[in-house]
Amino acid sequence: MNIKLHVWRQKDAGSQGGFVTYEAPDMSPEMSFLEMLDVVNERLLSKGQEPIAFDHDCREGICGMCGLMINGRAHGPRERTTACQLHMRSFKDGDEITIEPWRATAFPVLKDLIVDRGAFDKIVSAGGFVSVPTGSAPDGNAVLVPKPDAEKSMDAAACIGCAACVAACPNASAMLFTAAKASHLGFLPQGQPERYERALKMVATMDEAGFGACTNHGECEAVCPKGIGLEFIARLNRDYLRAMLTSKPKVESVGGAG
Ligand code: SF4
Ligand code: FES
DSSP: EEEEEEEEOOSSSOOOEEEEEEESSOTTSBBBBHHHHHHHHHHHHHHHHHOOOOOOOOOSSSSSSOOOTTTEEEEEETTTOOGGGGGGGSSTTEEEEEEOOOOOSOOEEEETEOOOHHHHHHEEEEEEESSSSHHHHHHHSSSSSOHHHHHHEEEEETEEEEEOHHHHHHHOOHHHHHHHHHHHTTTTTTTTHHHHHHHHHHHHHHHHTOOOOOOOOOOHHOTTTTOOOTTTHHHHHHHHHHHHHHHHOOOOOOSSOO
């Protein structure tokens, strides 16, 4: 396959970036998208040029590190597929492919295709934990969890923190990610004591980090590689509303849950 790439290159966070075009001849359709970038980088290095910086780790769709906007779609053209699990056979010989970093105020570009997703860590730090004693493993197994709740919790826990939902949202909202992190605890008995305080704290932190409000476009759900559904956003909104009506928040909320 012969491909032409238009890649966002940006020296560092303080520099202005721009697209650079690269010819990428002789690529195998069986290569993953990241392997194709590896080959492009080897060729750049052999010419003494700076390789394209991009995030990756597991290359198995489980770590959430690979985040690329490919032809305007987060993670590229295949549904429920991370950029690292995308293969070149999803493209045609002669295709032109535009590759950009995630675009969101809360995710500043650090270099080329790499953004700082530290804002997600702040949201998790605000409420993605339980502080009640949960005991050892046998104690945990002694706490009965209804099967539907366990399954919903596991569905929410499938979120890999890739941030495609933010990149796809016209408001750069982090509601799908936040809702997944709040829900995987909120469906379990151990997550109940802090359930409503968690909703307040995580939403407040999300707002402070510069993410936009959710206006129900559904783009997040459409690009999520793990199939996290909008139902989790509805649940977080219900928890947030109940917390606002019934508790005395210890944190100042700077906005609604959308
Ligand atoms: S909700 Fe989906 S798209 Fe958003 S961070 Fe989690 S896995 Fe990625
Ligand atoms: S590199 Fe880990 S999910 Fe893609």
